[in-house]
Every structure is written in C-alpha cells, then in structure tokens.
C-alpha cells in the first residue's frame with residue numbers, strides 16, 4: 289500500500305476555514321516538556337481532581353510565556369467564528385514514561401476549555417483513553433480502522449450533557465490519516481433557507497452510538513432537529529450521518545433534504561493531520577467530524593471536555609468525572 293505523504297494529503301484538500309492553525313513557540317515547548325517531566329512522577333496515585341489542578345497550573349505557567357500563543361489558543365472560546373484549533377510543534381516523549389507524559393499533556397492542552405469527563409461504557413471509563421484501531425471492530429466507531437463517517441458525538445443524548453469539545457493529541461500516525469471537520473457555519477452557506485428550515489424541524493432520530501457496549505443495538509432518540517440554536521443563540525448541529533433516521537410521519541421531501549445535507553457536509557470538510565506532536569480540539573456542536581481509513585499504526589489520546597460539568601453531576605446525582613450513559617439519558621425509544 290502506498291503511503292501518502294502529509295503534503296499530498298493536505299494538497300488534495302481546500303484550505304481550512306473555521307479551523308485556526310498555529311504552532312507552539314519553541315520556548316513554550318521547552319518549558320512545557322520540562323514541567324511535565326518534573327510533574328509526571330507526582331501524578332502516580334494522585335486523584336483526577338488533583339491531576340487536573342496540576343495541569344491547570346502547568347498550562348498557566350507555560351502558556352503565559354507568549355501572549356501571541358495565548359491569544360491564538362483563546363480564540364476557540366473568544367471568537368465564535370473559530371470552531372476548532374490545530375496546534376503543532378508540541379513536545380514529544382520517548383521511554384517508559386511516554387504514555388503517562390502524553391496523558392498529562394492531553395490534560396494540560398484542554399484544561400483551559402473546561403473539565404474532562406468520560407462515559408463509563410466507553411474505553412472502560414478511562415478519562416484520557418489511548419485510541420488505536422482494532423481489526424474487526426464495528427464500523428463507524430473510533431476503534432475501527434475503516435473510514436469513520438461524518439458525525440457529531442452523542443446526538444442520542446440531550447445537548448446539555450454532551451461533550452462541548454473533543455481534544456485529540458497525536459502520538460503516532462504512520463500514514464498521516466486525516467481527520468475531517470465540517471463546520472456548520474460553512475455547511476449552511478450551501479443550503480437554501482427552505483432546506484435549513486427543514487433541517488431545523490424536530491423530525492430526525494439518532495441511534496445510540498455503537499461505541500456504548502451496553503444494550504447498544506437498536507435504541508433511537510426522540511425526534512430532534514439536525515440544525516438548532518444553542519443556549520447562547522449560536523448556530524449548532526447534531527447528527528451522526530450514518531445513524532440517523534427520519535420520523536415516518538413527517539412530510540415527503542425531508543429525505544431529499546437530508547441527502548443534500550450529507551452531500552454538503554462532505555463538500556465542506558477541512559482536513560487536518562493529527563500527527564505526532566500535534567493537537568486538534570474542536571467544538572462538537574459546531575461541526576461534524578470524520579476520519580479516513582487508518583493504514584499502519586495510529587495512536588491518539590482523546591479527551592472529552594465540558595464547560596459545565598456541574599450540570600452532568602447534577603443530572604447523574606453524583607460527583608466525579610465518569611458518567612454512565614443511563615445517568616444522562618432517561619428516555620429512549622425503540
């Protein structure tokens with residue numbers, strides 16, 4: 289199998305829009321690597337809350353070395369036109385502590401945007417799971433080596449309890465497998481007013497994700513819109529394109545609009561390569577993400593980030609960072 293170079297992948301796609309790319313300055317990279325190496329031994333046996341607060345202080349200390357870097361970084365929350373950021377020139381690690389160091393780095397890189405959390409049913413509830421492809425995995429899951437279609441995560445559950453941001457720290461990517469992100473702001477530019485209106489109707493049902501191992505197969509959400517406005521009035525999207533069905537009682541023509549939506553999603557995609565020493569973090573509700581089939585070895589550390597974890601704790605009725613899907617979802621329909 290031919291291995292496409294990173295340049296070949298990138299040159300075959302359009303320039304990113306709504307994805308802000310920048311490099312970590314060398315002085316921050318050096319300082320961050322040093323801080324992480326000192327800190328990592330102290331994390332052994334440390335609880336998650338303490339690891340997060342340690343990550344916060346490492347991020348504050350290292351990132352404040354460059355105002356420009358901090359400004360770029362903050363754009364994910366300060367600029368509504370920025371739906372994702374992609375950072376390269378991150379420190380990389382070798383040796384027996386590299387996994388612990390990468391996990392800690394993944395926390396440091398996302399902690400500015402919220403609190404990390406995980407579902408008990410996914411990746412054994414590990415807060416920052418290491419994702420690698422496994423042959424024979426069910427399609428359209430993050431362990432499948434095949435193409436992973438366009439989706440937002442967890443449209444099945446209420447928007448309030450879903451991840452706000454998904455952070456991917458690249459550790460290994462032999463064949464430069466690209467990750468795609470189609471911002472909703474770009475998608476709507478290619479849809480008519482009428483098509484947008486139809487996509488705003490609550491007539492779409494989303495299947496429980498296959499990655500949830502418990503009684504997963506055929507549970508569907510109540511009917512919801514694909515395009516909606518979030519609590520801040522910002523245009524938002526929810527849709528696993530391969531796991532969506534249309535309410536049978538709705539008007540004819542919705543299927544055609546949904547097909548058009550899927551076509552436009554593919555035409556609106558920005559590709560980034562989550563290679564070693566890069567970090568890609570994107571808003572789950574401001575675009576759909578996807579990944580090409582994985583050839584060779586690929587390892588990323590993925591973290592879910594929520595900007596209001598108290599909401600999940602209140603709904604679930606317990607504190608902590610790991611929640612069961614059933615804690616956050618109480619109505620399902622077959």
Ligand SMILES: [Fe+2]
Pocket residue numbers: 439440441577
């Ligand atoms: Fe996903």
